[in-house]
Amino acid sequence: MTRLKDWVTAGLVLVVGRGGAPKPKQEAPRIVAAGTPDRHAENVVILLFLLATIAGAAFIVVYALDRLSHQTQWLGLAIGAAFALLALASTVIAHRLVVTEEITEDYPEESPAAQDEIEQIVEESGSRFTRKRLVTVAGVGALGTIGAALLAPAASLGPILHTGELYRTPWRRGRRLVDEGGRALTADEIEEGTFYTAYPEGADRELIAAPIVVVRLPLAEIRERKEWAPRGIVAYSKICTHAGCAVALYRKPTFAAVEPRPALVCPCHYSTFDPAAGGAVLFGPAGRPLPQLPLSVDRTGHLRAAGTFSGPVGPSWWGVRMGKARS
Protein backbone atom coordinates (compact mmCIF):
# COMPACT_ATOMS: atom_id res chain seq x y z
CA MET A 1 0.00 0.00 0.00
CA THR A 2 2.75 2.42 0.97
CA ARG A 3 4.55 1.46 -2.22
CA LEU A 4 1.56 2.48 -4.27
CA LYS A 5 1.42 5.76 -2.41
CA ASP A 6 5.09 6.36 -3.17
CA TRP A 7 4.51 5.68 -6.86
CA VAL A 8 1.52 8.03 -6.97
CA THR A 9 3.48 10.76 -5.23
CA ALA A 10 6.42 10.25 -7.56
CA GLY A 11 4.09 10.42 -10.56
CA LEU A 12 2.43 13.57 -9.32
CA VAL A 13 5.80 15.20 -8.69
CA LEU A 14 6.93 14.25 -12.15
CA VAL A 15 3.77 15.57 -13.81
CA VAL A 16 3.35 18.77 -11.86
CA GLY A 17 7.07 19.40 -11.62
CA ARG A 18 7.03 20.61 -8.07
CA GLY A 19 9.10 19.56 -5.13
CA GLY A 20 12.40 20.67 -6.52
CA ALA A 21 13.64 23.88 -8.01
CA PRO A 22 14.13 23.72 -11.77
CA LYS A 23 17.76 23.62 -12.89
CA PRO A 24 18.94 27.04 -13.86
CA LYS A 25 19.49 27.10 -17.61
CA GLN A 26 22.88 28.06 -18.90
CA GLU A 27 22.75 31.53 -20.30
CA ALA A 28 23.72 31.35 -23.98
CA PRO A 29 23.75 34.40 -26.25
CA ARG A 30 20.37 34.78 -27.99
CA ILE A 31 20.04 34.06 -31.70
CA VAL A 32 16.46 35.19 -32.07
CA ALA A 33 15.53 38.54 -30.62
CA ALA A 34 13.21 38.38 -27.60
CA GLY A 35 9.58 39.11 -28.52
CA THR A 36 7.01 40.84 -26.40
CA PRO A 37 4.64 38.40 -24.68
CA ASP A 38 1.07 38.41 -26.04
CA ARG A 39 -1.20 37.01 -23.35
CA HIS A 40 -4.33 37.76 -25.37
CA ALA A 41 -3.18 35.67 -28.37
CA GLU A 42 -2.10 32.92 -26.00
CA ASN A 43 -5.59 32.84 -24.50
CA VAL A 44 -7.11 32.61 -27.95
CA VAL A 45 -4.84 29.68 -28.85
CA ILE A 46 -5.70 27.85 -25.63
CA LEU A 47 -9.40 28.43 -26.28
CA LEU A 48 -9.10 27.16 -29.86
CA PHE A 49 -7.24 24.05 -28.72
CA LEU A 50 -9.93 23.45 -26.14
CA LEU A 51 -12.69 23.77 -28.76
CA ALA A 52 -10.79 21.43 -31.10
CA THR A 53 -10.59 18.91 -28.24
CA ILE A 54 -14.34 19.19 -27.71
CA ALA A 55 -15.01 18.73 -31.45
CA GLY A 56 -12.74 15.67 -31.53
CA ALA A 57 -14.49 14.23 -28.50
CA ALA A 58 -17.84 14.94 -30.15
CA PHE A 59 -16.78 12.80 -33.13
CA ILE A 60 -16.06 9.89 -30.79
CA VAL A 61 -19.36 10.37 -28.97
CA VAL A 62 -21.40 10.55 -32.20
CA TYR A 63 -19.58 7.50 -33.51
CA ALA A 64 -20.23 5.55 -30.33
CA LEU A 65 -23.93 6.52 -30.09
CA ASP A 66 -24.57 5.12 -33.61
CA ARG A 67 -28.26 5.89 -33.70
CA LEU A 68 -28.53 9.61 -34.26
CA SER A 69 -30.39 10.78 -37.32
CA HIS A 70 -28.01 12.33 -39.87
CA GLN A 71 -25.13 10.56 -38.17
CA THR A 72 -22.88 10.85 -41.24
CA GLN A 73 -23.38 14.60 -41.33
CA TRP A 74 -22.68 15.01 -37.60
CA LEU A 75 -19.51 12.93 -37.91
CA GLY A 76 -18.32 15.06 -40.81
CA LEU A 77 -19.18 18.27 -39.00
CA ALA A 78 -17.34 17.20 -35.81
CA ILE A 79 -14.11 16.07 -37.44
CA GLY A 80 -14.21 18.98 -39.89
CA ALA A 81 -14.63 21.48 -37.04
CA ALA A 82 -11.79 19.83 -35.09
CA PHE A 83 -9.39 20.22 -38.00
CA ALA A 84 -10.56 23.76 -38.79
CA LEU A 85 -10.04 24.86 -35.15
CA LEU A 86 -6.62 23.21 -35.11
CA ALA A 87 -5.69 25.07 -38.28
CA LEU A 88 -6.96 28.32 -36.81
CA ALA A 89 -4.91 27.81 -33.64
CA SER A 90 -1.79 27.10 -35.72
CA THR A 91 -2.41 30.23 -37.77
CA VAL A 92 -2.70 32.37 -34.64
CA ILE A 93 0.50 30.82 -33.21
CA ALA A 94 2.38 31.49 -36.43
CA HIS A 95 1.22 35.06 -36.77
CA ARG A 96 1.06 36.32 -33.21
CA LEU A 97 3.24 34.15 -30.99
CA VAL A 98 6.29 32.98 -32.95
CA VAL A 99 8.97 35.63 -33.18
CA THR A 100 9.59 36.38 -36.82
CA GLU A 101 12.21 38.36 -38.64
CA GLU A 102 12.74 39.05 -42.30
CA ILE A 103 16.23 38.72 -43.72
CA THR A 104 17.15 39.20 -47.32
CA GLU A 105 20.31 37.94 -48.91
CA ASP A 106 21.61 39.26 -52.22
CA TYR A 107 21.83 36.79 -55.05
CA PRO A 108 25.55 36.12 -55.73
CA GLU A 109 26.94 37.84 -58.81
CA GLU A 110 27.88 35.73 -61.78
CA SER A 111 31.46 34.66 -61.84
CA PRO A 112 32.68 33.10 -65.13
CA ALA A 113 36.02 32.21 -63.57
CA ALA A 114 34.38 30.10 -60.83
CA GLN A 115 32.17 28.34 -63.41
CA ASP A 116 35.18 27.45 -65.54
CA GLU A 117 36.88 26.16 -62.45
CA ILE A 118 33.98 23.79 -61.65
CA GLU A 119 33.96 22.47 -65.20
CA GLN A 120 37.68 21.87 -64.98
CA ILE A 121 37.30 20.04 -61.66
CA VAL A 122 34.63 17.75 -63.12
CA GLU A 123 36.76 17.09 -66.21
CA GLU A 124 39.91 16.35 -64.25
CA SER A 125 38.13 14.14 -61.70
CA GLY A 126 37.70 11.52 -64.43
CA SER A 127 41.41 11.05 -64.97
CA ARG A 128 41.37 7.54 -63.51
CA PHE A 129 39.13 6.27 -66.32
CA THR A 130 41.07 4.74 -69.21
CA ARG A 131 38.11 3.48 -71.27
CA LYS A 132 35.62 6.29 -70.87
CA ARG A 133 33.36 5.35 -73.76
CA LEU A 134 33.02 1.71 -72.64
CA VAL A 135 32.09 2.79 -69.11
CA THR A 136 29.55 5.25 -70.51
CA VAL A 137 27.98 2.55 -72.72
CA ALA A 138 27.88 0.13 -69.77
CA GLY A 139 26.25 2.76 -67.57
CA VAL A 140 23.64 3.67 -70.17
CA GLY A 141 22.98 -0.04 -70.68
CA ALA A 142 22.40 -0.59 -66.97
CA LEU A 143 20.07 2.42 -66.64
CA GLY A 144 18.19 1.50 -69.80
CA THR A 145 17.66 -2.09 -68.62
CA ILE A 146 16.38 -0.91 -65.26
CA GLY A 147 13.98 1.41 -67.07
CA ALA A 148 12.76 -1.46 -69.23
CA ALA A 149 12.41 -3.64 -66.13
CA LEU A 150 10.16 -1.00 -64.57
CA LEU A 151 7.98 -0.92 -67.68
CA ALA A 152 7.86 -4.72 -68.12
CA PRO A 153 4.86 -5.36 -65.80
CA ALA A 154 2.75 -3.40 -68.31
CA ALA A 155 2.80 -6.60 -70.38
CA SER A 156 0.41 -8.08 -67.82
CA LEU A 157 -2.24 -5.61 -69.01
CA GLY A 158 -2.93 -7.92 -71.92
CA PRO A 159 -1.46 -10.75 -73.92
CA ILE A 160 1.03 -9.59 -76.53
CA LEU A 161 2.59 -12.80 -77.79
CA HIS A 162 0.10 -15.51 -76.81
CA THR A 163 -3.07 -14.00 -78.25
CA GLY A 164 -4.22 -17.49 -79.24
CA GLU A 165 -6.03 -17.78 -75.91
CA LEU A 166 -8.26 -14.87 -76.88
CA TYR A 167 -9.81 -16.87 -79.71
CA ARG A 168 -10.79 -19.85 -77.55
CA THR A 169 -14.42 -20.28 -76.55
CA PRO A 170 -16.19 -22.91 -74.43
CA TRP A 171 -18.86 -23.33 -77.13
CA ARG A 172 -18.71 -26.27 -79.49
CA ARG A 173 -21.15 -28.17 -81.68
CA GLY A 174 -23.81 -29.94 -79.65
CA ARG A 175 -23.28 -28.10 -76.38
CA ARG A 176 -26.64 -27.27 -74.74
CA LEU A 177 -27.71 -23.77 -73.67
CA VAL A 178 -28.52 -23.43 -69.96
CA ASP A 179 -29.93 -20.49 -68.00
CA GLU A 180 -28.49 -18.83 -64.85
CA GLY A 181 -29.83 -21.71 -62.78
CA GLY A 182 -28.22 -24.40 -64.98
CA ARG A 183 -31.53 -25.52 -66.52
CA ALA A 184 -31.37 -26.43 -70.22
CA LEU A 185 -33.35 -24.05 -72.42
CA THR A 186 -35.91 -25.36 -74.89
CA ALA A 187 -36.82 -23.65 -78.15
CA ASP A 188 -40.48 -23.46 -77.11
CA GLU A 189 -39.88 -21.33 -74.05
CA ILE A 190 -37.98 -18.63 -75.98
CA GLU A 191 -40.56 -15.91 -76.67
CA GLU A 192 -40.48 -12.93 -78.98
CA GLY A 193 -40.18 -9.45 -77.52
CA THR A 194 -37.85 -10.35 -74.67
CA PHE A 195 -34.28 -11.59 -74.17
CA TYR A 196 -32.51 -14.37 -72.28
CA THR A 197 -29.00 -14.87 -71.00
CA ALA A 198 -27.58 -18.36 -71.49
CA TYR A 199 -24.36 -20.25 -70.74
CA PRO A 200 -22.68 -23.38 -72.14
CA GLU A 201 -23.69 -26.50 -70.23
CA GLY A 202 -20.87 -27.83 -68.06
CA ALA A 203 -18.35 -25.08 -68.82
CA ASP A 204 -16.80 -22.31 -66.74
CA ARG A 205 -19.18 -19.34 -66.76
CA GLU A 206 -16.45 -16.88 -65.89
CA LEU A 207 -14.87 -17.30 -69.34
CA ILE A 208 -15.37 -14.19 -71.42
CA ALA A 209 -16.92 -16.20 -74.27
CA ALA A 210 -19.36 -18.12 -72.03
CA PRO A 211 -22.38 -15.79 -71.68
CA ILE A 212 -24.64 -15.34 -74.66
CA VAL A 213 -27.82 -13.37 -75.21
CA VAL A 214 -30.70 -15.18 -76.89
CA VAL A 215 -33.65 -13.50 -78.62
CA ARG A 216 -36.41 -14.68 -80.90
CA LEU A 217 -37.45 -12.78 -84.03
CA PRO A 218 -40.08 -13.54 -86.65
CA LEU A 219 -38.28 -15.90 -89.06
CA ALA A 220 -39.16 -13.63 -92.01
CA GLU A 221 -37.31 -10.69 -90.44
CA ILE A 222 -33.95 -12.46 -90.24
CA ARG A 223 -31.85 -11.12 -93.08
CA GLU A 224 -28.57 -12.93 -92.58
CA ARG A 225 -27.49 -16.46 -91.60
CA LYS A 226 -31.05 -17.83 -91.58
CA GLU A 227 -29.65 -21.36 -91.17
CA TRP A 228 -28.10 -20.30 -87.84
CA ALA A 229 -31.49 -19.26 -86.47
CA PRO A 230 -33.86 -22.23 -86.06
CA ARG A 231 -37.46 -20.95 -85.60
CA GLY A 232 -36.07 -17.40 -85.57
CA ILE A 233 -34.03 -17.92 -82.40
CA VAL A 234 -30.64 -16.19 -82.58
CA ALA A 235 -27.76 -16.13 -80.08
CA TYR A 236 -24.93 -13.63 -79.74
CA SER A 237 -22.00 -13.20 -77.39
CA LYS A 238 -23.08 -11.01 -74.48
CA ILE A 239 -19.72 -9.23 -74.45
CA CYS A 240 -19.57 -5.98 -76.43
CA THR A 241 -16.86 -5.90 -79.10
CA HIS A 242 -15.95 -2.34 -78.16
CA ALA A 243 -14.87 -2.31 -74.51
CA GLY A 244 -16.09 -5.65 -73.20
CA CYS A 245 -19.16 -4.56 -71.22
CA ALA A 246 -22.18 -6.87 -70.97
CA VAL A 247 -24.72 -6.19 -73.70
CA ALA A 248 -27.58 -5.88 -71.22
CA LEU A 249 -30.13 -3.87 -73.20
CA TYR A 250 -32.60 -5.22 -75.70
CA ARG A 251 -34.99 -2.88 -77.42
CA LYS A 252 -37.95 -4.27 -79.31
CA PRO A 253 -40.70 -2.32 -81.00
CA THR A 254 -44.28 -2.63 -79.80
CA PHE A 255 -45.46 -1.50 -83.23
CA ALA A 256 -42.73 -2.09 -85.79
CA ALA A 257 -44.18 0.22 -88.46
CA VAL A 258 -43.30 3.45 -86.63
CA GLU A 259 -40.70 2.40 -84.05
CA PRO A 260 -36.96 1.56 -84.23
CA ARG A 261 -36.21 -2.04 -85.15
CA PRO A 262 -35.07 -4.61 -82.58
CA ALA A 263 -31.50 -4.12 -81.38
CA LEU A 264 -29.06 -5.31 -78.74
CA VAL A 265 -27.53 -2.30 -77.00
CA CYS A 266 -24.48 -2.05 -74.77
CA PRO A 267 -25.17 0.30 -71.85
CA CYS A 268 -21.56 1.52 -71.56
CA HIS A 269 -21.19 3.48 -74.82
CA TYR A 270 -24.43 2.66 -76.65
CA SER A 271 -22.98 0.36 -79.28
CA THR A 272 -26.08 -0.98 -81.01
CA PHE A 273 -26.17 -4.33 -82.82
CA ASP A 274 -28.75 -5.74 -85.22
CA PRO A 275 -29.84 -9.24 -84.15
CA ALA A 276 -31.56 -9.75 -87.52
CA ALA A 277 -28.39 -9.10 -89.53
CA GLY A 278 -25.64 -11.18 -87.94
CA GLY A 279 -25.02 -8.67 -85.14
CA ALA A 280 -24.01 -5.83 -87.50
CA VAL A 281 -23.18 -2.52 -85.82
CA LEU A 282 -26.11 -0.08 -86.22
CA PHE A 283 -24.67 2.69 -84.07
CA GLY A 284 -21.91 3.44 -81.62
CA PRO A 285 -18.17 2.96 -81.20
CA ALA A 286 -17.99 -0.84 -81.69
CA GLY A 287 -15.77 -1.62 -84.67
CA ARG A 288 -16.99 -5.11 -85.53
CA PRO A 289 -20.23 -7.10 -85.30
CA LEU A 290 -21.30 -8.98 -82.19
CA PRO A 291 -20.08 -12.57 -82.62
CA GLN A 292 -23.03 -14.84 -83.47
CA LEU A 293 -23.40 -18.40 -82.21
CA PRO A 294 -25.11 -20.81 -84.62
CA LEU A 295 -27.99 -22.70 -82.97
CA SER A 296 -29.84 -25.94 -83.55
CA VAL A 297 -32.80 -27.62 -81.89
CA ASP A 298 -32.38 -31.27 -80.91
CA ARG A 299 -35.04 -33.99 -80.89
CA THR A 300 -36.11 -33.19 -77.33
CA GLY A 301 -36.62 -29.53 -78.27
CA HIS A 302 -33.54 -28.28 -76.42
CA LEU A 303 -31.35 -25.55 -77.85
CA ARG A 304 -27.79 -26.54 -78.74
CA ALA A 305 -24.82 -24.74 -80.26
CA ALA A 306 -24.25 -25.78 -83.87
CA GLY A 307 -20.62 -24.66 -83.91
CA THR A 308 -18.69 -21.80 -82.46
CA PHE A 309 -18.86 -18.03 -82.83
CA SER A 310 -18.70 -16.15 -86.12
CA GLY A 311 -15.75 -14.13 -84.80
CA PRO A 312 -13.47 -13.58 -81.80
CA VAL A 313 -15.39 -12.79 -78.61
CA GLY A 314 -14.70 -9.83 -76.35
CA PRO A 315 -13.26 -6.35 -76.75
CA SER A 316 -11.11 -5.80 -79.81
CA TRP A 317 -7.31 -5.71 -79.66
CA TRP A 318 -4.52 -5.06 -82.13
CA GLY A 319 -4.74 -8.42 -83.90
CA VAL A 320 -8.40 -9.28 -83.47
CA ARG A 321 -9.02 -9.70 -87.19
CA MET A 322 -6.04 -12.02 -87.67
CA GLY A 323 -7.69 -15.15 -86.28
CA LYS A 324 -10.98 -16.99 -85.90
CA ALA A 325 -12.89 -18.10 -82.81
CA ARG A 326 -12.29 -21.76 -82.03
CA SER A 327 -13.57 -24.25 -79.52
Added chain:
Amino acid sequence: MRPVVRLVTALALLLLLPAAAAAKDGRGAALYAANCASCHGLNGQGVATPTPGANGVDGQGPPLRGVGARAADFYLRTGYMPLANPHDQPSRKHVVFTEAEIRALVKSVASFGNGPPIPTPHPGSVSAGQRLFTDHCAGCHQAVAQGGYVTGARVPPLTDATDRQIAEAVRIGPYLMPRFSTKAITPKQLNDIVAYVDYTKHPDDRGGWPIGHLGPWPEGAVTWLLAAAALVAVCTLLGRRLRA
Protein backbone atom coordinates in the same frame (compact mmCIF):
# COMPACT_ATOMS: atom_id res chain seq x y z
CA MET B 1 -98.96 -11.51 -57.62
CA ARG B 2 -100.37 -13.70 -60.36
CA PRO B 3 -97.94 -16.02 -62.10
CA VAL B 4 -98.54 -14.36 -65.46
CA VAL B 5 -97.64 -10.92 -64.13
CA ARG B 6 -94.54 -12.38 -62.50
CA LEU B 7 -93.48 -13.90 -65.79
CA VAL B 8 -93.99 -10.65 -67.70
CA THR B 9 -92.01 -8.67 -65.13
CA ALA B 10 -89.17 -11.16 -65.28
CA LEU B 11 -89.13 -11.03 -69.08
CA ALA B 12 -89.16 -7.25 -69.08
CA LEU B 13 -86.22 -7.22 -66.66
CA LEU B 14 -84.30 -9.68 -68.80
CA LEU B 15 -84.82 -7.47 -71.81
CA LEU B 16 -83.81 -4.34 -69.96
CA LEU B 17 -80.54 -5.72 -68.54
CA PRO B 18 -78.65 -5.97 -71.86
CA ALA B 19 -80.02 -2.57 -72.83
CA ALA B 20 -78.55 -1.02 -69.66
CA ALA B 21 -75.28 -2.84 -70.25
CA ALA B 22 -75.23 -1.63 -73.81
CA ALA B 23 -75.79 1.94 -72.65
CA LYS B 24 -72.80 1.61 -70.31
CA ASP B 25 -70.72 -0.05 -73.01
CA GLY B 26 -71.93 2.57 -75.40
CA ARG B 27 -70.05 5.24 -73.46
CA GLY B 28 -66.78 3.28 -73.72
CA ALA B 29 -67.38 2.56 -77.38
CA ALA B 30 -68.07 6.22 -78.08
CA LEU B 31 -64.92 7.30 -76.24
CA TYR B 32 -62.96 4.62 -78.09
CA ALA B 33 -64.30 5.73 -81.45
CA ALA B 34 -63.43 9.36 -80.74
CA ASN B 35 -59.98 8.89 -79.21
CA CYS B 36 -58.51 5.54 -80.22
CA ALA B 37 -60.12 4.24 -83.41
CA SER B 38 -58.10 6.46 -85.80
CA CYS B 39 -54.97 4.45 -85.01
CA HIS B 40 -56.22 1.17 -83.55
CA GLY B 41 -59.25 0.60 -85.82
CA LEU B 42 -62.91 0.67 -84.87
CA ASN B 43 -62.85 -2.95 -83.70
CA GLY B 44 -59.30 -2.93 -82.35
CA GLN B 45 -57.96 -4.58 -85.48
CA GLY B 46 -55.11 -2.03 -85.82
CA VAL B 47 -54.18 0.26 -88.72
CA ALA B 48 -51.20 -0.99 -90.67
CA THR B 49 -50.65 1.90 -93.10
CA PRO B 50 -51.18 5.63 -92.42
CA THR B 51 -54.88 6.40 -92.84
CA PRO B 52 -56.51 9.82 -92.33
CA GLY B 53 -58.61 9.69 -89.17
CA ALA B 54 -60.28 11.93 -86.60
CA ASN B 55 -58.73 15.27 -85.51
CA GLY B 56 -56.52 15.36 -88.62
CA VAL B 57 -54.37 12.50 -87.31
CA ASP B 58 -52.80 10.23 -89.88
CA GLY B 59 -53.72 7.12 -87.99
CA GLN B 60 -51.44 4.10 -87.68
CA GLY B 61 -51.20 1.70 -84.77
CA PRO B 62 -51.01 -1.86 -83.47
CA PRO B 63 -54.08 -4.10 -83.05
CA LEU B 64 -55.59 -4.21 -79.54
CA ARG B 65 -57.15 -7.65 -79.77
CA GLY B 66 -55.99 -9.73 -76.85
CA VAL B 67 -54.00 -6.96 -75.11
CA GLY B 68 -56.71 -6.91 -72.44
CA ALA B 69 -57.50 -4.57 -69.57
CA ARG B 70 -53.86 -4.66 -68.41
CA ALA B 71 -52.41 -2.75 -71.37
CA ALA B 72 -55.38 -0.38 -71.64
CA ASP B 73 -55.14 0.50 -67.94
CA PHE B 74 -51.38 1.11 -68.21
CA TYR B 75 -51.42 3.26 -71.35
CA LEU B 76 -54.41 5.36 -70.25
CA ARG B 77 -53.40 5.97 -66.63
CA THR B 78 -49.83 6.95 -67.53
CA GLY B 79 -51.11 9.41 -70.13
CA TYR B 80 -49.13 7.46 -72.80
CA MET B 81 -52.34 7.33 -74.82
CA PRO B 82 -53.88 9.01 -76.69
CA LEU B 83 -50.83 9.93 -78.75
CA ALA B 84 -50.98 13.04 -80.96
CA ASN B 85 -48.55 11.63 -83.54
CA PRO B 86 -48.11 7.86 -83.98
CA HIS B 87 -44.40 8.41 -84.68
CA ASP B 88 -43.75 9.96 -81.25
CA GLN B 89 -42.50 8.00 -78.29
CA PRO B 90 -45.37 7.79 -75.75
CA SER B 91 -44.38 9.59 -72.56
CA ARG B 92 -45.94 10.31 -69.18
CA LYS B 93 -48.45 13.11 -69.65
CA HIS B 94 -51.45 14.67 -68.02
CA VAL B 95 -54.29 12.11 -68.12
CA VAL B 96 -57.07 13.56 -70.26
CA PHE B 97 -59.85 11.19 -69.15
CA THR B 98 -61.84 11.08 -65.93
CA GLU B 99 -61.76 7.97 -63.72
CA ALA B 100 -65.18 6.87 -65.07
CA GLU B 101 -64.07 7.40 -68.65
CA ILE B 102 -60.90 5.35 -68.10
CA ARG B 103 -62.95 2.50 -66.63
CA ALA B 104 -65.30 2.59 -69.60
CA LEU B 105 -62.42 2.67 -72.10
CA VAL B 106 -60.56 -0.17 -70.37
CA LYS B 107 -63.73 -2.24 -70.49
CA SER B 108 -64.20 -1.40 -74.13
CA VAL B 109 -60.62 -2.42 -75.07
CA ALA B 110 -60.84 -5.57 -72.94
CA SER B 111 -63.98 -6.58 -74.87
CA PHE B 112 -61.94 -6.96 -78.11
CA GLY B 113 -60.51 -10.31 -77.05
CA ASN B 114 -59.30 -12.55 -74.30
CA GLY B 115 -56.66 -10.39 -72.66
CA PRO B 116 -54.94 -10.42 -69.29
CA PRO B 117 -56.63 -8.54 -66.41
CA ILE B 118 -55.25 -5.61 -64.39
CA PRO B 119 -52.67 -6.96 -61.89
CA THR B 120 -52.69 -6.23 -58.15
CA PRO B 121 -49.08 -6.22 -56.91
CA HIS B 122 -48.19 -6.52 -53.21
CA PRO B 123 -44.69 -5.03 -52.58
CA GLY B 124 -42.29 -7.72 -51.36
CA SER B 125 -38.63 -7.72 -50.30
CA VAL B 126 -36.62 -4.57 -51.09
CA SER B 127 -33.22 -6.34 -51.02
CA ALA B 128 -34.31 -9.18 -53.32
CA GLY B 129 -35.94 -6.52 -55.48
CA GLN B 130 -32.71 -4.59 -55.77
CA ARG B 131 -30.88 -7.69 -57.03
CA LEU B 132 -33.61 -8.42 -59.56
CA PHE B 133 -33.84 -4.80 -60.63
CA THR B 134 -30.06 -4.74 -61.20
CA ASP B 135 -30.31 -7.91 -63.31
CA HIS B 136 -33.33 -7.07 -65.42
CA CYS B 137 -34.05 -3.33 -65.33
CA ALA B 138 -31.04 -1.22 -64.31
CA GLY B 139 -29.32 -1.59 -67.70
CA CYS B 140 -31.85 0.88 -69.12
CA HIS B 141 -33.63 2.41 -66.12
CA GLN B 142 -30.40 3.06 -64.11
CA ALA B 143 -29.62 1.57 -60.71
CA VAL B 144 -31.87 3.98 -58.76
CA ALA B 145 -34.58 4.05 -61.47
CA GLN B 146 -33.72 7.56 -62.68
CA GLY B 147 -34.12 6.59 -66.34
CA GLY B 148 -31.74 7.32 -69.19
CA TYR B 149 -31.39 6.48 -72.85
CA VAL B 150 -31.29 3.56 -75.22
CA THR B 151 -30.34 4.24 -78.83
CA GLY B 152 -33.46 5.59 -80.50
CA ALA B 153 -35.50 6.32 -77.37
CA ARG B 154 -35.62 7.89 -73.94
CA VAL B 155 -35.90 5.55 -70.98
CA PRO B 156 -38.39 7.02 -68.49
CA PRO B 157 -37.53 7.50 -64.80
CA LEU B 158 -39.81 5.46 -62.54
CA THR B 159 -40.36 8.19 -59.94
CA ASP B 160 -44.04 8.61 -60.82
CA ALA B 161 -44.83 4.98 -61.62
CA THR B 162 -47.40 3.41 -59.33
CA ASP B 163 -47.10 -0.18 -58.10
CA ARG B 164 -49.76 -1.27 -60.56
CA GLN B 165 -48.07 0.49 -63.49
CA ILE B 166 -44.71 -1.18 -62.69
CA ALA B 167 -46.37 -4.60 -62.57
CA GLU B 168 -48.17 -3.88 -65.85
CA ALA B 169 -45.12 -2.51 -67.69
CA VAL B 170 -42.92 -5.52 -66.85
CA ARG B 171 -45.43 -7.85 -68.52
CA ILE B 172 -46.46 -5.56 -71.40
CA GLY B 173 -43.09 -4.09 -72.41
CA PRO B 174 -44.34 -0.66 -73.53
CA TYR B 175 -42.74 0.93 -76.63
CA LEU B 176 -39.16 -0.44 -76.97
CA MET B 177 -39.01 -2.16 -73.58
CA PRO B 178 -38.75 -5.95 -73.65
CA ARG B 179 -41.56 -7.79 -71.90
CA PHE B 180 -40.88 -10.35 -69.22
CA SER B 181 -42.94 -13.53 -68.92
CA THR B 182 -43.84 -15.15 -65.61
CA LYS B 183 -40.96 -17.56 -66.28
CA ALA B 184 -38.38 -14.79 -66.62
CA ILE B 185 -39.74 -12.84 -63.64
CA THR B 186 -42.10 -14.80 -61.36
CA PRO B 187 -45.07 -13.00 -59.73
CA LYS B 188 -43.22 -13.11 -56.40
CA GLN B 189 -40.10 -11.60 -57.97
CA LEU B 190 -42.26 -8.93 -59.59
CA ASN B 191 -43.55 -8.00 -56.12
CA ASP B 192 -39.94 -7.65 -54.95
CA ILE B 193 -39.10 -5.40 -57.90
CA VAL B 194 -42.15 -3.25 -57.13
CA ALA B 195 -40.91 -2.92 -53.52
CA TYR B 196 -37.46 -1.81 -54.70
CA VAL B 197 -38.84 0.75 -57.16
CA ASP B 198 -41.00 2.14 -54.34
CA TYR B 199 -37.84 2.40 -52.24
CA THR B 200 -36.01 4.35 -54.97
CA LYS B 201 -38.67 7.04 -54.78
CA HIS B 202 -37.46 7.95 -51.26
CA PRO B 203 -34.04 6.33 -50.85
CA ASP B 204 -32.09 6.55 -47.60
CA ASP B 205 -29.43 9.11 -48.55
CA ARG B 206 -26.88 8.52 -45.83
CA GLY B 207 -24.36 10.82 -47.50
CA GLY B 208 -26.73 13.80 -47.44
CA TRP B 209 -26.83 15.58 -50.78
CA PRO B 210 -27.97 12.96 -53.36
CA ILE B 211 -26.91 14.92 -56.49
CA GLY B 212 -29.77 13.49 -58.53
CA HIS B 213 -28.91 9.88 -57.56
CA LEU B 214 -26.84 9.70 -60.71
CA GLY B 215 -24.05 7.70 -59.11
CA PRO B 216 -20.35 8.08 -58.34
CA TRP B 217 -19.34 10.08 -61.41
CA PRO B 218 -21.30 13.28 -60.78
CA GLU B 219 -20.64 12.94 -57.05
CA GLY B 220 -16.89 12.86 -57.70
CA ALA B 221 -17.15 15.67 -60.21
CA VAL B 222 -19.00 17.90 -57.74
CA THR B 223 -16.42 17.17 -55.04
CA TRP B 224 -13.60 17.99 -57.39
CA LEU B 225 -15.25 21.18 -58.60
CA LEU B 226 -15.91 22.42 -55.05
CA ALA B 227 -12.48 21.33 -53.74
CA ALA B 228 -10.69 22.76 -56.78
CA ALA B 229 -12.52 26.08 -56.43
CA ALA B 230 -11.60 26.28 -52.72
CA LEU B 231 -7.95 25.45 -53.46
CA VAL B 232 -7.75 28.10 -56.19
CA ALA B 233 -9.27 30.65 -53.80
CA VAL B 234 -6.70 29.83 -51.09
CA CYS B 235 -3.81 29.97 -53.57
CA THR B 236 -4.97 33.34 -54.91
CA LEU B 237 -5.20 34.69 -51.36
CA LEU B 238 -1.73 33.45 -50.48
CA GLY B 239 -0.27 34.88 -53.67
CA ARG B 240 -1.79 38.27 -52.96
CA ARG B 241 -0.42 38.33 -49.41
CA LEU B 242 3.08 37.41 -50.57
CA ARG B 243 3.11 40.12 -53.25
CA ALA B 244 1.91 42.75 -50.80
